[in-house]
Amino acid sequence: MRQKNAGEGAPPAICVPLVGTTKEEIADELAEVLNKKPDMLEWRADFFRGIGDQQAVLAMVAFITGAAPDMPVIFTIRSEREGGQAIHLSDREAISLCAAVCVHTAIRYVDCELSNDPEQIQYLRDIAHQNGKKIIASFHQHQYTPAKEVLLEKLAEAQAMGLDIAKIAVMPCSMEDVITLLSVSLEANRQLRIPIVIIAMGKYGVITRIAGGIFGSALTFAVGSSSSAPGQIPIEDLQAMLHAIEKSMK
Numbered sequence: 001m002r003q004k005n006a007g008e009g010a011p012p013a014i015c016v017p018l019v020g021t022t023k024e025e026i027a028d029e030l031a032e033v034l035n036k037k038p039d040m041l042e043w044r045a046d047f048f049r050g051i052g053d054q055q056a057v058l059a060m061v062a063f064i065t066g067a068a069p070d071m072p073v074i075f076t077i078r079s080e081r082e083g084g085q086a087i088h089l090s091d092r093e094a095i096s097l098c099a100a101v102c103v104h105t106a107i108r109y110v111d112c113e114l115s116n117d118p119e120q121i122q123y124l125r126d127i128a129h130q131n132g133k134k135i136i137a138s139f140h141q142h143q144y145t146p147a148k149e150v151l152l153e154k155l156a157e158a159q160a161m162g163l164d165i166a167k168i169a170v171m172p173c174s175m176e177d178v179i180t181l182l183s184v185s186l187e188a189n190r191q192l193r194i195p196i197v198i199i200a201m202g203k204y205g206v207i208t209r210i211a212g213g214i215f216g217s218a219l220t221f222a223v224g225s226s227s228s229a230p231g232q233i234p235i236e237d238l239q240a241m242l243h244a245i246e247k248s249m250k
């Protein structure tokens with residue numbers, strides 16, 4: 001993850017999601033994406049068919065972190081209400097699985113949606129911190145872009161709850177929405193102590209995946225093998241564009 005003091009214009013870290021449904025699919029994906037040298041991986045465990053089996057999930061995390069020991073990995077169970085796959089775990093069960101991943105694996109980051117019960121978020125935060133892991137507090141809106149004040153409030157809420165990184169991913173319906181998001185990014189990055197991640201999805205949002213770092217976003221998601229959200233760019237293209245931007249902004 002890009003450091004908070006890296007300064008505006010520093011390139012964001014590139015994270016690639018793994019969305020396989022079985023161990024075999026994930027192993028194939030992993031081999032393919034590691035060749036492309038991302039900075040981070042995200043395991044979207046809501047795609048995994050074994051999500052209901054804690055031992056299978058812990059074994060899968062160990063497999064992924066073992067295959068790339070130096071690469072930070074994010075463990076994510078995206079809820080259906082925030083655009084994830086339909087799974088049979090309740091929010092409480094999903095949080096308890098995230099807690100087990102914090103205790104028993106070498107994961108570095110766990111994604112936790114701000115729409116969870118605040119007590120559950122605090123419970124996961126404490127377990128994560130006791131085990132040296134960081135929480136990415138997330139907020140997703142797949143239909144539209146909420147008002148600037150709402151988005152700034154979400155990011156500030158993550159910091160106020162003692163979480164480590166604040167992330168928002170929204171769907172712009174116009175280029176004005178994209179400008180709203182970029183201005184949220186600039187303002188929040190200057191106001192907050194914690195790193196922020198800002199993503200606009202879909203076709204209008206593509207520019208935020210390329211230029212978000214200039215406006216303060218610490219991380220951008222790209223396609224290594226398969227995409228996990230609309231508008232993600234192939235990692236090879238994104239690496240080349242970020243390299244060009246960094247060179248020209250020096």
Ligand SMILES: O=C1C[C@@](O)(C(=O)O)C[C@@H](O)[C@@H]1O
Pocket residue numbers: 017042044076078111138167169199200201221228229230232
């Ligand atoms: O929150 C995010 C961002 C994302 O939704 C995107 O738009 O790139 C992709 C998800 O996998 C990740 O958890």
